[in-house]
Amino acid sequence: MKAFQSLFRRLDNTTKTSLKEQALQAFFDDADDDVVIHGIHALLGKRDDAPASTSQMKDALKQVIDIDDWMYRRCYEEVGDTAETISLLLPVGRESSERSIVDWYRELRRLDRAKNYQKPVILRGWYRTCPPDTVFLVNKLITGGFRVGVSEKTVVNALSAYTGVDEDVLLHRLIGDWEPTTTFYESLCSEPDESELSRKPYPFCLCYPVDDPEDELGDADEYVFEWKYDGIRAQLLKRDEPLLWSRGGEPLNETFPELIDAAHGLEDDLVLDGEILAYDDEPLPFQSLQRRLGRRDPSQSLRSEVPVVFIVYDVMERDEEDLRRHPLHQRRAQLEQVDLPDSIRRAEQQWFSDWASASRALDGSRSHDVEGFMVKHVKSVYHSGRKKQGWWKWKLDPFALDAVLMYAQTGHGERSGMYTDYTFGVWGDDEELLPIAKAYSGLTDDEVEELDKWIRGNTVDQFGPVREVKKEQVFEIAFQGIYENEKKKSGFATRFPRMVRWRKTKDVDEADRIQRCQELVDEYG
Amino acid sequence: MPDSLIEPTEAGLYCEPANAYLDPSQPVDNAVVSHAHADHGAKDSERIHCTPATQGLLKARYGFEAQSHSFEQRFAINGVEFIFHPASHVLGSALVSVIADDEHWVYTGDYKRREDPTTTSLSIPSCDVFITESTFALPVYKWHDPSQVYEDMVDWVNHADSSTTVFLFAYSLGKAQRVLREIAEYDVAKEITVHGSVEEMNDAYRSIGVDIPDYDKADLRTKEYHGDVVIAPPGVRESTKVQRLSDKQSALISGWMRVRGNQRWRSYDNGFPVSDHCDWEGLLKSVEDASPEEVKTLHGYSEDFAEYLRGEGVDAESWDV
Numbered sequence: 026m027k028a029f030q031s032l033f034r035r036l037d038n039t040t041k042t043s044l045k046e047q048a049l050q051a052f053f054d055d056a057d058d059d060v061v062i063h064g065i066h067a068l069l070g071k072r073d074d075a076p077a078s079t080s081q082m083k084d085a086l087k088q089v090i091d092i093d094d095w096m097y098r099r100c101y102e103e104v105g106d107t108a109e110t111i112s113l114l115l116p117v118g119r120e121s122s123e124r125s126i127v128d129w130y131r132e133l134r135r136l137d138r139a140k141n142y143q144k145p146v147i148l149r150g151w152y153r154t155c156p157p158d159t160v161f162l163v164n165k166l167i168t169g170g171f172r173v174g175v176s177e178k179t180v181v182n183a184l185s186a187y188t189g190v191d192e193d194v195l196l197h198r199l200i201g202d203w204e205p206t207t208t209f210y211e212s213l214c215s216e217p218d219e220s221e222l223s224r225k226p227y228p229f230c231l232c233y234p235v236d237d238p239e240d241e242l243g244d245a246d247e248y249v250f251e252w253k254y255d256g257i258r259a260q261l262l263k264r265d266e267p268l269l270w271s272r273g274g275e276p277l278n279e280t281f282p283e284l285i286d287a288a289h290g291l292e293d294d295l296v297l298d299g300e301i302l303a304y305d306d307e308p309l310p311f312q313s314l315q316r317r318l319g320r321r322d323p324s325q326s327l328r329s330e331v332p333v334v335f336i337v338y339d340v341m342e343r344d345e346e347d348l349r350r351h352p353l354h355q356r357r358a359q360l361e362q363v364d365l366p367d368s369i370r371r372a373e374q375q376w377f378s379d380w381a382s383a384s385r386a387l388d389g390s391r392s393h394d395v396e397g398f399m400v401k402h403v404k405s406v407y408h409s410g411r412k413k414q415g416w417w418k419w420k421l422d423p424f425a426l427d428a429v430l431m432y433a434q435t436g437h438g439e440r441s442g443m444y445t446d447y448t449f450g451v452w453g454d455d456e457e458l459l460p461i462a463k464a465y466s467g468l469t470d471d472e473v474e475e476l477d478k479w480i481r482g483n484t485v486d487q488f489g490p491v492r493e494v495k496k497e498q499v500f501e502i503a504f505q506g507i508y509e510n511e512k513k514k515s516g517f518a519t520r521f522p523r524m525v526r527w528r529k530t531k532d533v534d535e536a537d538r539i540q541r542c543q544e545l546v547d548e549y550g
Numbered sequence: 551m552p553d554s555l556i557e558p559t560e561a562g563l564y565c566e567p568a569n570a571y572l573d574p575s576q577p578v579d580n581a582v583v584s585h586a587h588a589d590h591g592a593k594d595s596e597r598i599h600c601t602p603a604t605q606g607l608l609k610a611r612y613g614f615e616a617q618s619h620s621f622e623q624r625f626a627i628n629g630v631e632f633i634f635h636p637a638s639h640v641l642g643s644a645l646v647s648v649i650a651d652d653e654h655w656v657y658t659g660d661y662k663r664r665e666d667p668t669t670t671s672l673s674i675p676s677c678d679v680f681i682t683e684s685t686f687a688l689p690v691y692k693w694h695d696p697s698q699v700y701e702d703m704v705d706w707v708n709h710a711d712s713s714t715t716v717f718l719f720a721y722s723l724g725k726a727q728r729v730l731r732e733i734a735e736y737d738v739a740k741e742i743t744v745h746g747s748v749e750e751m752n753d754a755y756r757s758i759g760v761d762i763p764d765y766d767k768a769d770l771r772t773k774e775y776h777g778d779v780v781i782a783p784p785g786v787r788e789s790t791k792v793q794r795l796s797d798k799q800s801a802l803i804s805g806w807m808r809v810r811g812n813q814r815w816r817s818y819d820n821g822f823p824v825s826d827h828c829d830w831e832g833l834l835k836s837v838e839d840a841s842p843e844e845v846k847t848l849h850g851y852s853e854d855f856a857e858y859l860r861g862e863g864v865d866a867e868s869w870d871v
Binding site for chain 1: 688692693810817
């Protein structure tokens with residue numbers, strides 16, 4: 026495990042992508058081919074057999090060290106990850122493991138084949154004899170979802186730099202299940218042929234932000250307006266098979282199989298640009314879509330809970346013709362001729378004769394679950410990257426309220442140990458605070474640390490992981506929308522709340538009142 | 551004899567017969583200060599009692615005076631006897647014995663068991679009631695031998711490009727001096743420099759007679775500045791001077807870095823778990839050393855620690871201050 030473990034350490038000990046890529050290239054260069062391809066397999070999270078359950082792992086641990094269930098649970102809450110919790114509970118500082126990652130894959134197959142009652146025995150042996158750092162990595166291989174410290178994109182970029190094979194070709198070859206064999210590694214690194222190259226997405230055309238379009242863009246009637254949805258940008262290529270690519274260059278075929286099924290009926294040699302959106306009669310919040318991201322082969326129940334659509338903005342290729350230099354209105358005319366299934370639909374276009382009416386429509390859109398408008402010149406070409414021409418994004422100003430900190434809870438995983446999840450309230454009619462938003466983000470690290478300390482020193486009550494604090498701190502909370510919700514004590518719920526600033530000088534009496542929420546709903550709801 | 555010689559109150563731990571507070575959070579008549587960290591400030595109290603080294607640090611840091619008492623030297627406040635014992639947390643840090651009517655209580659303040667060239671070794675007296683900090687009282691918090699951590703740290707620093715500025719963030723009082731002393735033994739490929747607030751504390755340590763090697767002050771304002779190691783307090787990370795540097799790597803030196811998530815969510819590149827507190831096993835050994843009839847736990851995972859001790863048959867309770 027030495028080569029892979031030291032790779033892991035180097036990946037984990039920097040947040041800089043260039044250093045991660047350096048470390049990966051050194052690994053490709055130094056390690057044996059079978060170690061390299063197993064390393065890639067592990068880093069891309071391709072292991073999904075789960076040869077033992079987390080409760081079997083816990084049972085094995087309890088045969089090695091003396092720990093009560095409640096204390097294990099508390100440790101797990103602190104660490105937020107079973108693999109790491111177990112490795113941290115083992116005694117520190119022992120000899121390093123001589124087994125390579127290839128050996129460990131073999132061991133894990135043995136574990137997979139073992140009877141359930143044998144599994145804790147096998148695990149126990151490893152926990153007794155292996156150094157904790159190795160136990161951590163082996164546990165991660167067992168629990169799957171290995172993605173630690175490095176994205177698919179980074180691995181592929183480094184491999185591309187190392188082999189000279191194009192990144193998109195590599196990504197395509199890495200789709201789906203494959204066995205980490207040296208034969209696979211050879212074919213992975215081989216020169217691509219023509220048909221492989223045509224599977225690559227075009228560089229995406231991105232929008233440049235605009236604050237005051239009247240000032241910056243000229244006449245409104247030269248532009249087409251499309252809702253800027255809160256989904257994920259993607260390109261759909263229909264060659265003989267459909268291929269769905271994210272803007273980050275990630276293949277999405279296995280994440281959204283229903284879109285691929287639907288795309289089978291499309292005409293051949295077609296390239297579409299659009300947005301994948303969670304959609305059930307109307308757009309669902311991004312949190313819903315998030316449940317679908319990073320999951321291959323979603324279950325039927327998840328697919329029906331979070332249905333998705335692909336909203337098409339543009340067509341870059343049709344009938345083997347590259348349309349990217351054609352003006353937008355001509356591309357749209359081509360798009361209108363394409364026969365689309367239900368879940369792949371053309372984006373709605375709007376026109377305005379002046380910016381004032383566009384602005385009114387933008388304000389009115391707060392209830393539509395959109396982020397704002399994409400504003401595109403009718404003659405714009407499909408350029409690559411983000412340029413100050415043709416395509417613009419015009420975003421809604423977020424709503425804001427001054428609210429009082431009421432409760433705090435410790436974070437899990439990435440933010441374990443500190444009070445980082447906060448509940449905020451505004452004043453109700455009986456001079457009591459009513460919770461209006463839960464927020465985790467927006468403060469600087471120093472502020473989080475300071476607030477954590479304040480929370481610990483100013484707790485008035487504690488229930489489980491939640492602390493009720495003295496009602497003394499006011500924060501400005503921004504959010505994307507607000508709506509009435511009978512289930513909430515305050516009667517309102519906010520969308521995407523985040524902290525904008527800690528208003529230390531503000532008195533709690535100056536925080537907003539519940540009537541302000543009603544006003545916002547009346548105005549925009 | 552009072553019901554309870556020491557009680558938790560809003561202003562801190564209160565010893566009624568002495569009318570004295572241990573590490574009060576606000577000005578009081580008699581403050582007994584365990585060590586010179588900001589969170590134990592008792593500024594504007596009528597009288598402050600502490601060790602000579604703590605007095606020196608308080609004066610250098612906040613400019614206030616105090617009554618000093620050497621380690622193991624008895625003194626009395628309103629007839630109640632107090633003794634400071636070395637706590638080995640930072641220079642001058644003390645465990646406080648409070649003795650009245652044959653009852654012996656010990657308040658630990660912050661402390662560690664590991665040897666540290668910048669402080670006096672820990673000495674725990676046996677007592678009746680042991681009031682111990684429990685900052686890291688979960689069994690996942692176990693410290694490696696610091697020499698292993700320093701090896702990793704130096705290896706990481708030496709792997710950085712020659713143009714990369716490497717920030718090692720550590721508290722300016724205590725942790726920074728300990729690290730400077732301890733890494734002096736290693737071959738660091740980069741020049742080591744210190745932030746101004748660290749240098750100030752280095753000077754304070756030197757004036758108290760603790761040897762801290764000389765280092766250049768990091769001058770982050772000059773354009774040519776790059777490629778050194780900078781030892782700086784964590785707050786400096788948010789300064790524009792540091793934010794502006796693009797070619798940098800940063801790590802925090804703290805016990806919290808034992809857990810990966812703590813490092814990752816604060817988005818440090820790396821973290822090195824060197825702590826001036828006891829780890830889980832250290833806390834357990836300390837309770838054993840004190841062999842008290844009762845344990846009170848303070849700070850951090852105080853409730854979990856008390857619960858665990860009760861499971862082991864120790865009369866323990868968590869105090870909230």
